Amino acid sequence: MAGSELVIDEEFCKNMGKYFESRGDHLDASIQEYIQILENIKNNSITSGEVSEALESYIQYSRKMQNKIKPISESAKRQIDKFLQDVDAADQYVF
16 A cells, blocks of 8 residues: 655755756866867868858857756756755645
């Protein structure tokens, strides 16, 4: 028979918040490194022609991803923190 208790593993939730935050930092850094690699290829290997123009276009679109992941991961962490605060507040009324 299933129990009627709701158990929230606060430590797990906190660790997931930290995980999202660190992954956001890592992914933003990876995107920056990727763009630098593409720019290096364009500047040193494919310097002219249609492929160079296409690569430049791709680089411009890639730049739009810069600094987009970290705010999302920070928002996820804030939502987790708020959830835990709300649970703690509600828990005060139960016990």
